[in-house]
Amino acid sequence: MANDKQPSLPRKERLILELLTAEGPTYGLQLVRLSRGELKLGTVYATLARMEAKGYVESEREPLPSGAIGLPRRIFRATGLGIRVLNAWVVLAREFALEVP
């Protein structure tokens, strides 16, 4: 029986977790650049917001350069839960790979 409280990991969320664990904390635009076209500017922030609601990532404001005006960037980093879910996905993917003839 499915349980709504159980963590899930769609493909784009998995990609973001992989990028955050490989490259370290970064902001949305940089994730789009690092994904080489798999993530889109128009949707990456919605995915990040959903992941933050799930507890997979956390964010903090980056201090602006001195003299700069505007909004401070939001820096995202993977949480312990996010890393655990990603590691669990790797275990499952390995099991499925064993089935490939």
Added chain:
Amino acid sequence: MIDVKSGDWSPGFLFLRGAERLFTDETVAALIRPAIADFQGELRETAVGPARRLAVRCRWYWALTTLFVIAPFTGTDRALSERASTREQADDGWLMLLFYVPLFASAWWCLQQFTAAAFVVGAGVAWALRAWHDRHPAVVVTLSGITAVQPGRAGERNGTVAVGRRAVVEA
């Protein structure tokens, strides 16, 4: 820390002001502000020359427009539940629907058949999409499915994967 207030005319200001009127504070904070911050950051750091700046602006205006369209459907669960449970937010939804009225009305005088066909085809496609999704539920991975898998158990591969697949489909 410097922040954008309603009176500042920095890049993306109009988008931010519009978002503050249309969406909840949670949605603006989680979706719109990070996007506009990255927009401003890219202009600040990489855009040199008017042509390059124009290209960056166009790309971001398109991205922000996309974000506006999907924001009502992809906000945090709490924000979505607040939208569904308050009369004020429901009124915002009707406001969004009203945007379509002048669009179709202005096109009617020259595109009668096309406008009518757009209604019919749109309803048909919406029904087809819903029917397809009902028959093909999203496949996601859950921790219960993963913990059901016992890696490295020789001779039980078929049984192990069957457990994994069942858990994935159930999710």
